[in-house]
Structures are given as structure tokens and as C-alpha cells.
Amino acid sequence: MTTTIALFTRDLRVHDNPVLTGAVGAGGFVVPLFVWDSAVTAAGFGAEPRARFLAGCLADLDERLRARGGALVERHGDLVTEVCRLAEQVDATEVHVASDVSAFATNRARRLADALAAQRRQLVCHDGVHTVVAPGAITPHGRDHFAVFTPYHHKWAAAPRRAVLPPPRRLQMPPDLDASIQRDDKAGGETPSRRKARSWLSDGLDAYHERHDDLAGDATSRLSPYLHFGCVSAVELAAEAADRRTEGGDAFVRQLAWRDFHHQVLAARPDAAHSDYRPRGDRWRQDEQALQAWQHGQTGIPIVDAGMRQLLAEGWMHNRARMITGSFLTKTLYLDWRAGAAHFLRHLIDGDLANNNLNWQWVAGTGTDTRPNRVLNPLRQAERFDPSGDYTRRWVPELAGLDDPRRPWRLGAEALRRLGYPAPIVDLDAARDRFREARQLALEL
Structure with a gap:
């Protein structure tokens, strides 16, 4: 045989x-x-x-x-x-x-x-x-990949999909082949991923479009680690979510399209994992002390520190928190996105080059973002997506005793210091102006 x-x-x-x-x-x-x-x-x-x-x-x-x-x-x-x-x-x-x-x-x-x-x-x-639509299966006229998500998504949504394959019924292995494996707990794997996917599709999907940015509600699927290791099929997830024909299902499928988008960019431009996709001429600051404060959740900006501490504790971070912490590193501190991408890859269970590094480029304004100079103000982000402060208090224990409506993002630096919390390492307004001036100067050179 x-x-x-x-x-x-x-x-x-x-x-x-x-x-x-x-x-x-x-x-x-x-x-x-x-x-x-x-x-x-x-x-x-x-x-x-x-x-x-x-x-x-x-x-x-x-x-x-x-x-x-x-x-x-x-x-x-x-x-x-x-x-x-x-x-x-x-x-x-x-x-x-x-x-x-x-x-x-x-x-x-x-x-x-x-x-x-x-x-x-x-x-x-x-x-x-690994994806719903294979990288390179759809391309714009005269180019090898899409550089902007919206036209990609239009074509992606209309692209033919392969059928979902059933598992094999039986396998036959050669005789006398050592196939021992060291058993471990089932923190990961297809069994918990399919169970989690079924639960999410039944109970979480339909409200996804309304709740996916709610930091405290933690209403995302949490399937990204299973998708990264292929414990669950993106094709199967997309098919089942689309069958629901709900706004939440459409929003979730759109996120799978974003995942495919980054894969097709990296397939066509492998150097984008480490080099600017759209160089802006940035001369990133060198500040090891600020970088370490960011890495350890000690920046003195509560919503930023909450996200970074969640990463260290769980090996995962809410996507909105990833955007906030990424913008803070690259545009508030004006530190190189590669330092942030490397830190995330060291700690994220779901970290892979396509989604991690190209999302970092997006938030740094050196990737596919059509508004490369946008700066996410962390205080406004906290007010919008953690209005009660529950997410922040969950991950920053110094602030855990605060009662509503004394939300952490409303407190001044002196009040936070009295709670044993570090002073902000940067003035947000001054840092925003510094970034915009540096980016503009770089573009003029």
C-alpha cells in the first residue's frame, strides 16, 4: 500500500x-x-x-x-x-x-x-x-492584491467558497509506527473550539454588531486563538454566521474578511511583516523607559494600562483595547510599531504575522489605513467603550475600589496618585501635537 x-x-x-x-x-x-x-x-x-x-x-x-x-x-x-x-x-x-x-x-x-x-x-x-477566500484568489485589475479593504470586501463577499469538508471516517496508519504524544490539558483544541463556536453562534452572534466594542461586556467571540491554530475552520464559521442573516452575523463575517484581507496583503508583500507598507518617513523616538512602562501597564493612562495588563494575564486582549494601546504606543509615545508588534507576538496566543503586524501598521498609519494620521485619544476611547470603568477596574487593581460614577478616566493625575497609581508618563495633548508635527515634517523631507 x-x-x-x-x-x-x-x-x-x-x-x-x-x-x-x-x-x-x-x-x-x-x-x-x-x-x-x-x-x-x-x-x-x-x-x-x-x-x-x-x-x-x-x-x-x-x-x-x-x-x-x-x-x-x-x-x-x-x-x-x-x-x-x-x-x-x-x-x-x-x-x-x-x-x-x-x-x-x-x-x-x-x-x-x-x-x-x-x-x-x-x-x-x-x-x-487558513482563510475563507485563499490569498490571491481575488485581485483588482492589473494588481496582485488589494491595498484598500472596502473594494476587497465587495469582491470577497461575491467570491465562490469551497464546500465545508466532513471529517474522515477512518484512517489507517502503517504498522509499528511510534505515535506517542504527551497529554496536556485541553486549553486549546478542536473539541473546545467547536463547543465555543456553537455557544457563540447561538448566544452571542446576533448582538455582535451592537456589543463588539464593549470592553467590559467582553462580547466578542474569543475564537481568535482557535482560528490562529486552525482548530476551527474560517470557512465553516463564515458559512454558519452568514446563514443567520442578521446584522450581527454580517458584522462578524466582515471581521473574517478583514482577517483574509491581511493574509492576501502579506502573501503579496511578505516584507510588510517588518517593513512599512506605506512609508511615512517616520523617525521614531527611542525611549526604553516609556516602552517598558507601556509593556507592563504602568503608563498612568488607565485604559491603556488595563489593556496591557490583560495581555500579560490572559495572553489575549480585546480588539478595541488593541487599537487603543497600539495608537498610544505609535502616535502618543511616537515609538516604532515594530516594538509593539514584537511584544504582542511574544504574549498573544492568537498572534500571527498577518493579523498582528499588519494591524499594527494600520494603527501606526504606515499600512492600509486611509486616515494614517488619526490619533485615538485614550480618555475619549474609555468614555465611549468603558463608560462605567468596569473594564479598567478589572485589570488595574489600584482603581478597583472606585465606585460609579467616579470613573477612572474622569480622575485627575493627583487623585490617581493618591490611589497608588503611577502618574501619566506623557501629556496627551502635547504628545498628539508632537506626533502630528513629526509626521508632517517627515512627509516634507
Whole structure:
């Protein structure tokens, strides 16, 4: 019998997985494989709590594969080396894997294809595993990608979608293959992600358009970590949300379109992960003390510190808080967006280059934002999206004893200091003027 390897990367599910379906469809034995790539770990992507969440995802995937007669094989080291070694061991004819958009992922896939070809084996790449619409599937006339979201969204909404794939009923693995896996808790994985998705679609989706910016209400889906690791399918989520035909469903699907938008930008411009997509000539300030205050939630601006402390505590942050803290770093402190993006990637469970770094560029005004000089005033943002101060008090314990209506954003610096809270590290009005003058000067040079 022939043998095929299904190489899992960040598509850790059995439902609607073209990689697994393709491997099973090739006939014969199937070897499900995940490699703890040493290059990924060395780059910092294996830091806690992401590694802990990933371990749970793999344990859950193994359990689901075993229920179908298979098991997950794990290897550690250089991915290309380990895949080729296993392919030789089981005499695999094909290796199936999901296409991805980062420069690292595409270069790794190229190296793997070459190495397998040298063994007379084939790498089969599957598009559209991570997104609703595959990067590059829709393009504007005469260009390789969309640079503005609205026209992209119009075409995205009309684009044909692949059918949602059922999970395979049975897998057959080669005999005598060691597929042991270290069990972990189920913090991550397809089982909790599908349970969470069902609950969200039933109870949270319809009001999403009204509540998604409510910081204290925490009314977002919280599915982003599961989407990042592919425990839940974006295609399946989009189909089920669209079937509701509600304003909340439309708003949620639009967020999935934003996710796809960033993937297609990065696929076409891999350097945008670290270089300005639209350079503004910024000469970012160097202020390590201010950067550390921001990183540790000690800026003296309550809503900013609440978001940063949530990140450190949970490995997650509400999207509105991400915008507020990002604007504060890049436009109030006028510090390089790359420092913020790196900090988020170190701590966010859902952090990936496409969504993290291109959203950072958007908020810094060096990406696809059509209003690159907008500055989000954190006090006004708090008044709009945390009007009772509940979110702020939840994450800034120095202010926990404040009673409504004495909202934290209404208190002056002296009153906050008396509560044991740090003084603001910057004057907001002066900082706004500094940013606008610096950006204008940079554009004139």
C-alpha cells in the first residue's frame, strides 16, 4: 500500500481540513504529523502561554485522530529534516500541507518541496485552509492584491467558497509506527473550539454588531486563538454566521474578511511583516523607559494600562483595547510599531504575522489605513467603550475600589496618585501635537 503524510502546521482539526482530506483521498496508509520546528521556537513563537495552548491543541487532535483509527506523530527539530526522515522511514509518496503566507512559511515549503523531490517524493500544497477566500484568489485589475479593504470586501463577499469538508471516517496508519504524544490539558483544541463556536453562534452572534466594542461586556467571540491554530475552520464559521442573516452575523463575517484581507496583503508583500507598507518617513523616538512602562501597564493612562495588563494575564486582549494601546504606543509615545508588534507576538496566543503586524501598521498609519494620521485619544476611547470603568477596574487593581460614577478616566493625575497609581508618563495633548508635527515634517523631507 502507498503511504501519504498529512503534515499539520496551524490547521489542527479534522473537520473541514483539506490537508487531511487530501491525504486520505490519496488512498493507502496516512501518517498525521506535527513537527515542533526548532526555527519557530528559536524565533520566540514557542513562548508561553502559546506553547501551552498549542500542546493542548495537539493532544486534542491526537484524541480525535485516534477515534478514527489514526494517531498524531510528533517530531522535534528542523521541519524539513524531520519530514524527510519520516517520509523515508514510511516510504511516503506524497506529503500534504497547507499553504501559508509569511516569507518564513513559503521559504520553508520551497525547501521541503526540493528536499522531497530529491527523494522522488511530492509535496502537495493546499490553498485556502487558513482563510475563507485563499490569498490571491481575488485581485483588482492589473494588481496582485488589494491595498484598500472596502473594494476587497465587495469582491470577497461575491467570491465562490469551497464546500465545508466532513471529517474522515477512518484512517489507517502503517504498522509499528511510534505515535506517542504527551497529554496536556485541553486549553486549546478542536473539541473546545467547536463547543465555543456553537455557544457563540447561538448566544452571542446576533448582538455582535451592537456589543463588539464593549470592553467590559467582553462580547466578542474569543475564537481568535482557535482560528490562529486552525482548530476551527474560517470557512465553516463564515458559512454558519452568514446563514443567520442578521446584522450581527454580517458584522462578524466582515471581521473574517478583514482577517483574509491581511493574509492576501502579506502573501503579496511578505516584507510588510517588518517593513512599512506605506512609508511615512517616520523617525521614531527611542525611549526604553516609556516602552517598558507601556509593556507592563504602568503608563498612568488607565485604559491603556488595563489593556496591557490583560495581555500579560490572559495572553489575549480585546480588539478595541488593541487599537487603543497600539495608537498610544505609535502616535502618543511616537515609538516604532515594530516594538509593539514584537511584544504582542511574544504574549498573544492568537498572534500571527498577518493579523498582528499588519494591524499594527494600520494603527501606526504606515499600512492600509486611509486616515494614517488619526490619533485615538485614550480618555475619549474609555468614555465611549468603558463608560462605567468596569473594564479598567478589572485589570488595574489600584482603581478597583472606585465606585460609579467616579470613573477612572474622569480622575485627575493627583487623585490617581493618591490611589497608588503611577502618574501619566506623557501629556496627551502635547504628545498628539508632537506626533502630528513629526509626521508632517517627515512627509516634507
